[in-house]
Amino acid sequence: MFKELNEAAMVQVIVILAAAIGSIVFSQKFFRWVAEKLPGRYKLYALASIPMLRILIIVVAVVMIIPRVVEPTFENLVAVLGAVGLALGFAFKDYVSSLIAGVVTLYEIPYRVGDWVEIDGTYGEVRSINMRTLELVTPDDTVVVIPHIKLWDRMIFNANDGSRNLQCVADFYLHPGHDGNRVRKALMDVALTSPFLKLENPVRVIAKEQLWGTRYRIRAYPVYPKDQFEFISDLTIRGKAVIMDLGVGFVSAPIGSGEKTA
Template sequence: MRLFIYLSLLFFALCLTTSAYAQDSLAVDTGDTSTLMIQVENAAARTNVRDEAPNLSEIFSMAKIFWALVFLLSGYIGIRVISKILEILAERSAQYRITLKGLIPVVRILGWILVLFIIVAGIFQPPATTILALSASVGVAVGFASQDILKNIFGGVMILFDRPFQVGDKIEVGSYYGEVTQIGLRSTRVVTPDDSLVSIPNSEIMNGSVSNSNAGEANCQVVAEIYLPITIDTVRVREIATQAAQVSKYVYLAKPIAVLFFNEVKDRKSFLKMRLKAYVMDIRSEFAFKSEMTEIVIKALIDEQLINDKDFN
């Protein structure tokens, strides 16, 4: 009986020992398994990172760089050719001159956007993460290095969308007046009456006031001014000036002709300033019409003895 009890106690002790060992073994195995799983996950993550971030030599290979240069050169030539064709067509047609010239800056910007899109998305094909990273880095660097340039570029884009003027318009910005020949991303080029080419930064145009003489139309108003004696017959002068404007080859008769008189004092002497307002069919004839009106009106007044040398002495 005692032997049975001893054997029972021994068996119970062995069972407890075996159970504890099994639990310890299970704990060790679980720990080893967790460590193994973590190592596998880390290896997989490193593999995914390598897969998501390809080598730069694969993105910017020599073949891709070659084709990018080919598309860049082809785009430059194509944009120049299309712009030149539009300029030639605009100069041949006075009616559609402003419209055709207004298409030139739009064609240039859209053309370069298309070329850059083909090069980036079609040739290099970088991952989205690379594009975002490069865009952020370049954006920050360029933003700090060229704030004035970015202001001009933003101004050029706003001019194209807001359209306060377009290529071919006669505008006045600050002390400059002339015809707009080009609207670029950095500046707007204007040809002044003395045939000087002036480049005005787009940021100055957006921050200042702009006077547009024709607002996209082919015709524009021209004002010829002549100083006359205070005692002159204004009725006859108005008739002469109106007739001179009506027979001009430059005049646009669909819009009214007006002759106005104002009193001005120069060197303590009163004069009448006559202002002849009329419209020309082509804005390029502005100064030719003004010169013609001045010559014809003064000659007619002298022939009719309405003015003489004594009136201006």
């Protein structure tokens, strides 16, 4: 089944492997460099092409290596694939499952580099998509490595889904005895005057009466998705100042009141 691995074949395999690894490393660095130079959405496209290119390089390398180590007959291929399948099925089930999920992500694209996603309660920006895992950077600057296998049975929340539109929400909890129209207008002006705001997207101020008071939510989009926390902070701080100027009081929800998002 296996060919006799002479010196020339060994050298060829090593050269192919080296070329593949070199190409992967180069493509990662090159596309990251290009992405840094590109503005806005083009940056995301460049970063998203890295895992696709890596898969392509690996497939080409495997296709080139197999005929050099195995006699390419039907029986041999069945035997090799069967043995590999058995080994993987027992020993590396989750590992291979993650690899396959990694390939699936290239087609389904549940997340791309630069997206803000939440998986299993971890929220962060997708820093890189590897063969088996993706890396998130949380707002606390912690890198979280998550295997693609989560794709099969976990919900994935993608806040911007490949675009630069990432909605942010700022909450305000007010004493119910106030003029709602004035508060709503004031909060709208707070949103419209934030330099972080992406003006082309809609801005909403939603009011909802709760048992313990009135909740207002500003829903708006920042120009830069990475500024989402500073944007929310900006809305919150200036919104509080405006509400206080209006003479409206704040309330606190009792602990364990079961606050749910709208």
